[in-house]
Amino acid sequence: MRKSRLVGAVVLVLTLLFACTPAGGGDERPSDVLVALPADNPGDIELRNRLAKQFMKDNPGIDVKVQVIPSNGYNEKIFTTVAAGNPPDIFNSGDIVIPTIVSKNYALDLTELIEKDDYDVSAFYPQVIEGLTFENKIVGLTDNWDTQVMYYNRDLFDKAGLDYPDATWTWDDFESAARALTSGEGPDKIFGAVHGYWFAPVFDQIWANGGDIFSKDQTECLLDQPEAVEAIQSISDLAQEGVIPTEQQLEGQGPNQFLLAGRAAMAVDAGRWAAFELLDGKVDWAAAPIPKGSEGRANFFHLSMYAITRTSDSPENAWEFLKYMVSPEAIKLAVEDMQGIPSRPGLATSPAFRNNALVKQHDALEPFLESLPTAHKAPYVPNFEEYNNTIDGGLDPVWTGEETAAEATSKICERVEEQIAENAK
Structure with missing residues (x-):
């Protein structure tokens, strides 16, 4: 009995955490799309907030909030909120947990949304889509690989x-x-x-x-x-x-x-x-x-992906923001600070990426492209x-x-x- 009460308390605390703690600060408007990501990558947090701001400017009918979650036990916290029925709409996760996400049905299979929109996944490196697919289900999308x-x-x-x-x-x-x-x-x-x-x-x-x-x-x-x-x-x-x-x-x-x-x-x-x-x-x-x-x-x-939770209250709006995060326009906004290689070949080999200081001074592109076939x-x-x-x-x-x-x-x-x-x- 004590154990069941403890689990219930954890679910309640995490539910309140997602419901009541927007990352943006003073704006308390309810979010159409809540995006959760771990606290251990400040650069990515800043980027997602920047992308959310631009997306809302272009899509005034959809509100997006970024929710920063402590990194320790991050995946378990996300999965607990899914089970509790009050999860974020989109969550960041890594490739090593994709089988668990699929086997426990924590995320939407994006295949139906992709087919409905005739969304062109061939614009990404094939290794990226293959890596985001498990048991014939496309679990998420990403703007970069490593x-x-x-x-x-x-x-x-x-x-x-x-x-x-x-x-x-x-x-x-x-x-x-x-x-x-x-x-x-x-x-x-x-x-x-x-x-x-x-x-x-x-x-x-x-x-x-x-x-x-x-x-x-x-x-x-x-x-x-x-x-x-x-x-x-x-x-x-x-x-x-x-x-x-x-x-x-x-x-x-x-x-x-x-x-x-x-x-x-x-x-x-x-x-x-x-x-x-x-x-x-x-x-x-x-x-x-x-x-x-x-x-x-x-x-x-390495793949760090964004997935839509199975019990999202706003899967259609979440899908629109997810597509935006991995769009050419959004990737171009991140190209200077992107820690991985753009997930779209046309951008990975573009002058904008090839000519940035990190690539030119430290050969931080070709070794990755040369290594992709053996990844x-x-x-x-x-x-x-x-x-x-x-x-x-x-x-x-x-x-x-x-x-x-x-x-x-x-x-x-x-x-x-x-x-x-x-x-x-």
Whole structure:
């Protein structure tokens, strides 16, 4: 009984949160369209407010409000309001939760609206529409896409007399250069590279080595297979060798902060969003595609989408604003500050995007376009976040050198398959 009261209280609080807290401040008019997004991206919040203002100017009969939600537990908060019957009309979410959104019926399938309006989805990159589709349902739309790349310090390469990384690089080339670029000891040590320990850069290595995370029927964990074990172990070996910092040596800093501080020559960790972090420093940096593995290149494909909630009170107006957010006009308004690559090819390769300072000074476009054919979308498995928590925690002893990849992944897969079976009941 105590648990049911607690759940009811949470639903009530979240319902009141959406009903009573507009992000715009003093204007308390009821909204025809309420757009929810997490608080951890101030630039996107500013952009959505700007787009809402322009949309209302062009469509005076529709009011749009942007609702900023605390990032911690954001998706669960959205899903709770859908279940309570008082959700936002549009919500922002990531690709890894698309299977959960579909399996729990949290969002509208946009297919009917697209067909009714004869809306041209072919104007987007095909990988974008494919990534936003699950079980033949188009879950949302987006104005940009992103993928994992490598960033590097030009000055450190010049000092070492090494050629800059390019699209021909293999993982062997990366390791060789990283060893040559490693120098010094203690707090003054410069690492040849820094590698992320979260799922995207780790999965990239597994895919590039011919492995995978889950079986095609999503009932088996494949991290204990030789291809995945070898890829995971190769990352750990570089850390134990001192070529890349361990998680402990990162001291809570992101890999790109190491690059920014001149303490690493290369960073394999992030997508284009990291370029905006790197602009804060004085390092002469550039981007390059992730090196190829034994089976070619593989790079995680990131999509941040906007979806219409299944129980929206105003789905037609929400659809109009959603179309506007991903329109050429709206994307052009965001092109200078867009953290990803425009989702429409015509805009991604336009002079306006190619000639902005970030692209021209730091090669922050071509490596992404070159990487698009080898991009891997997220593992579309319901409850992925739960399984990833198990994977992430289970790999910690590998990164410290306390366990081999084979030892750790055997235990990880046993637990993940238990979780899959439990969720299938």
